[in-house]
Amino acid sequence: GAVVSQHPSRVICKSGTSVKIECRSLDFQATTMFWYRQFPKKSLMLMATSNEGSKATYEQGVEKDKFLINHASLTLSTLTVTSAHPEDSSFYICSASRDTGELFFGEGSRLTVL
Amino acid sequence: AQKVTQAQTEISVVEKEDVTLDCVYETRDTTYYLFWYKQPPSGELVFLIRRNSFDEQNEISGRYSWNFQKSTSSFNFTITASQVVDSAVYFCALRYTGNQFYFGTGTSLTVIP
Numbered sequence: 632g633a634v635v636s637q638h639p640s641r642v643i644c645k646s647g648t649s650v651k652i653e654c655r656s657l658d659f660q661a662t663t664m665f666w667y668r669q670f671p672k673k674s675l676m677l678m679a680t681s682n683e684g685s686k687a688t689y690e691q692g693v694e695k696d697k698f699l700i701n702h703a704s705l706t707l708s709t710l711t712v713t714s715a716h717p718e719d720s721s722f723y724i725c726s727a728s729r730d731t732g733e734l735f736f737g738e739g740s741r742l743t744v745l
Numbered sequence: 746a747q748k749v750t751q752a753q754t755e756i757s758v759v760e761k762e763d764v765t766l767d768c769v770y771e772t773r774d775t776t777y778y779l780f781w782y783k784q785p786p787s788g789e790l791v792f793l794i795r796r797n798s799f800d801e802q803n804e805i806s807g808r809y810s811w812n813f814q815k816s817t818s819s820f821n822f823t824i825t826a827s828q829v830v831d832s833a834v835y836f837c838a839l840r841y842t843g844n845q846f847y848f849g850t851g852t853s854l855t856v857i858p
Contacts, residue, residue, distance in 0.1 A: 736790040
């Protein structure tokens with residue numbers, strides 16, 4: 632079946648640095664990808680919708696300059712957490728929709744900011 | 746407004762017991778999709794089922810079964826003869842216009858051996 636892959640699965644960084652997380656659709660083209668954030672023991676919150684070739688659409692309350700999203704190709708979207716702080720520590724999950732309408736999720740990336 | 750409610754935050758059952766996870770949704774759309782996902786401790790979301798708003802047939806897949814009732818806006822999930830490997834957080838989700846998902850808060854299921 633379709634697979635969406637995220638990399639890295641775990642990342643630890645120092646406060647003030649930037650971290651990039653990749654989301655790839657491995658066997659299908661995805662014009663739209665989604666980025667979610669999940670706090671411990673909480674639900675998934677949609678952060679933004681990533682559209683290939685155009686700017687991402689951010690949900691209310693999500694800082695565009697903090698969470699940079701780039702969807703440069705039909706199989707790759709990236710989320711860059713800029714100037715990361717400990718409160719940015721979280722589990723980030725991407726998803727991609729194929730033409731059948733099915734939505735597939737990546738394995739998630741756990742970010743820890745020291 | 747779109748909304749998904751999973752009232753059960755945590756459930757514990759003894760192995761081999763049956764367990765039902767409740768999901769109540771709210772939407773003004775006439776066309777929508779409902780999903781159940783399993784999230785084991787490793788974190789990845791595992792797709793379990795998708796049901797569209799026009800298909801109220803109940804579905805059984807092995808030990809899993811789903812009961813979709815539009816009249817009560819519910820999409821409940823039953824695990825029969827639970828096993829330790831079923832321990833996970835289960836999310837009910839509503840998909841509406843634009844492929845956006847709205848997730849419930851999840852139900853953490855612990856199956857005790």
